[in-house]
Amino acid sequence: MTTLSIPRPHSLKARRASADSIRVKPSYVSTGILLIGAVYCLFPVFWVVMAASKNSSELFSTFTLMPSTHLWDNIIELTQYRGGLYWRWVLNTALYAGIGALASTWISAISGYVLAKFEFPGKKAVFSVLLMGVLVPGVILAIPQYFLFASVGMTNTFWSVLLPQIISPYGIYLARIYAAASVPTDVIEAARTEGAGELRIFNRIALPMMAPGLVTIFLFQFVAVWNNFMLPYIMLGNDALYPVTVGLSGLLNQGATAPAMYTLVITGALLSIIPLVILFLVLQRYWKVDLAAGAVK
Amino acid sequence: MLAPGIILFVSFMAAPIVYTLFLSLQKKQVKGLGLGSGNRTTAFAGLDNYIASLTNADFGASVWRVLLYGLVLIPLMLGLALLFALLLDSRRTRTTGFSRTAIFLPFAVPAVISSLLWGFLYLPAVSPFYWVFDRLGWDVAGILDSSTVLFAIANIALWGGVGFNMIVMYTSLKAVPTDIYEAAKLDGCTEVQVAWRIKIPIIAPSIVMTALFSMVATLQVFAEPTTLRPLTNSLSTSWSPLMLVYRDAFTRDDIYSAAATSIIIAVVTFAFSFLFLRVVQKRAFGQED
Structure with a gap:
């Protein structure tokens, strides 16, 4: 339980500032949950960046999260x-x-x-x-x-x-x-x-x-x-x-x-x-x- | 000055609905042997198309599927969105800027593209998940098999929608004056109690609105299953109600029953709109200048 005795300044801004200036203990649990959410949301984007760098045989043969060097070739092929x-x-x-x-x-x-x-x-x-x-x-x-x-x-x-x-x-x-x-x-x-x-x-x-x-x-x-x-x-x-x-x-x-x-x-x-x-x-x-x-x- | 708005509204919203209503009351009639296009005319069908749609087993199945899909998706999506919004609002959470941006980012990805990305992530040949399953020695059947495909699609919608709903809820949390929380803290409330007893009740109207918007979006699911179809055999052409309408209108060339089914879907959506109207109208007219 965190019972901080915070002085109560008058303006809203001052209150926010004073609240921030008092060191609030970071919570690893809540930070961690949000980071898991962030990883979930970024993961498919990360995967597509990796996958786009492979040619079609590598796509099925190499480990899926391993990048390769064919991104530029793929872009050219797509353009053509x-x-x-x-x-x-x-x-x-x-x-x-x-x-x-x-x-x-x-x-x-x-x-x-x-x-x-x-x-x-x-x-x-x-x-x-x-x-x-x-x-x-x-x-x-x-x-x-x-x-x-x-x-x-x-x-x-x-x-x-x-x-x-x-x-x-x-x-x-x-x-x-x-x-x-x-x-x-x-x-x-x-x-x-x-x-x-x-x-x-x-x-x-x-x-x-x-x-x-x-x-x-x-x-x-x-x-x-x-x-x-x-x-x-x-x-x-x-x-x-x-x-x-x-x-x-x-x-x-x-x-x-x-x-x-x-x-x-x-x-x-x-x-x-x-x-x-x-x-x-x-x-x-x-x-x-x-x-x-x-x-x- | 309202003219451009009214003209567009009438031509692209009202007129299509009226015309569809008109089509839905008709049926094809074949005269004589039905040879040659001249012999095919339309006749008034009354409510026949509606009765046919409502008693169609495919339509019933697609509605149940979508209801189940909504039941899986909406509580999970809104629950997570609320959890993330409360965590973002907590002063004890760190790296909020990064997490907020990352979780919101999928909203920039259209449903077709996110279905493509997840579709590949579900394919055993290219999926890192299956690589992990292999290492763990698990024998996991295809994610896109008929028993799990509903969850696979719900996951795609969850991925695309959780961030937007989180932002909506977070915005209303930010509008709450902070001295309320401090008073509660002085009285010895924990962060969790503050969230549960004060924050959630205050932003309840936002949660109701996100729920309504999500329900309407669920009824019209089309892009995700249509995009995934080439990757699996477990999605029929009548998986969702709109896919069924599409099939009737374009594959079976039966625009009259497709029209009736569209009207049924639109009426159900409208029922939700009235609910929305009742919730919102007081506020909208209350804050008059």
């Missing part, structure tokens, strides 16, 4: 596979997720701003429908979206994957909270009396004020698009339009009959996660989401 198809997939993924998330963030921002700052008939109804939409995930909608796109002959196009993923009820829901918290109503009214148009007020004044929260929406949507496997899987037949996920899953399918493909799949998996891991590490501080309050601390 059907005229650089893999890099085409990477580019497609970047376009689907990048453009989709940017457009989605803007739409979410403006819709959330209007819902937070304007009064209009039916506002409550719009918000209720929106909240219902929050928990209907994109994947459930993929097949209905396919049916609709098929009926107008738009499947197997770039747009069929990009457009359905721009609308994000959860993004609008979050943006509404950010707008309510970060854009003062006085500022909007001051701009109005000076004769600024509503759209201009939004783009020039409200949008920058909401920016930190919008980064979180962007990240959420980016991951959602990058993670949505089913939509491109059913929409696309032309493999030049595939994102990396659908492409690699197809390669694995071929691997069932040609194990040499496994090396390509493993190298492709490694290369595809590097950019996202970097993005995560750089933007880590924006991942502070309180789901219950829907707010970012």
Whole structure:
């Protein structure tokens, strides 16, 4: 039992600081449990780095966690596979997720701003429908979206994957909270009396004020698009339009009959996660989401 | 200014659902000998497709499988996420920065890629686990065999999801003013008592939300089993409800019953949404500007 008699300073900051300055005995058990969790989470990543350095005979013959020297050869082989198809997939993924998330963030921002700052008939109804939409995930909608796109002959196009993923009820829901918290109503009214148009007020004044929260929406949507496997899987037949996920899953399918493909799949998996891991590490501080309050601390 | 949002919502969320509803009430009708495409028309089917879906043994089996899968996955994932979040919040834990980043990292890996990685880790020929089993002299059957494949998939989802849920819970723990804990400490509470009696009740709303999100995610499991299929014979094309819909729509070319099944899945998901609505609405409207 640790009964420390801590003096009680007044400000929160001072309290934190004083608590830290008193030497708290480190707990090996809790540190150890967390480290086990960390090892579990890093292990497959470590394995894929090792496996990607092997050629296909080594993959099955040498100890799996032993590195080899063929990483560069594997990358070249992957690059040469059907005229650089893999890099085409990477580019497609970047376009689907990048453009989709940017457009989605803007739409979410403006819709959330209007819902937070304007009064209009039916506002409550719009918000209720929106909240219902929050928990209907994109994947459930993929097949209905396919049916609709098929009926107008738009499947197997770039747009069929990009457009359905721009609308994000959860993004609008979050943006509404950010707008309510970060854009003062006085500022909007001051701009109005000076004769600024509503759209201009939004783009020039409200949008920058909401920016930190919008980064979180962007990240959420980016991951959602990058993670949505089913939509491109059913929409696309032309493999030049595939994102990396659908492409690699197809390669694995071929691997069932040609194990040499496994090396390509493993190298492709490694290369595809590097950019996202970097993005995560750089933007880590924006991942502070309180789901219950829907707010970012 | 709401127009772009409403247009997108209507065209890509509402319209597909309405169109699917329309399809689900129809059936294919063959006139005469059914030769030539001109002879194939559609007719109103009423609820026939729904009855067929609900009584379909494959559908029932896939729902049970997914329920069992959720029962294995969700308590384990949220329990671990809560444990990790509490440990991160404890002042006595060290290396929290490293552990937090490492545990959150799998969230950056999409389900297909994590299924690929684990899929290989489950293959005896390339798996370090089997190397260890061999050394220990254990004769372990295939991890992807039909008796354990459910756990294998749950592990993939656990790996990808535990970090995100941990971050959600940790964020709400951080929002609690620390003087509450200090008062409890002065009264002689241990760290474990503080966690159990104060921290967990305070962040209960976050735990409820992560549970709801996890349940909805579980209902729609598709990417993991679809990616693993080439590596094993124990995953049928109707392993999960969405895989069944996919099979009906694309392999069997029966879009009408696929539509009915999609609607059933969507309605069940909607039931969860209403629960969400009830929990959240008060807060959302309560903190008005």
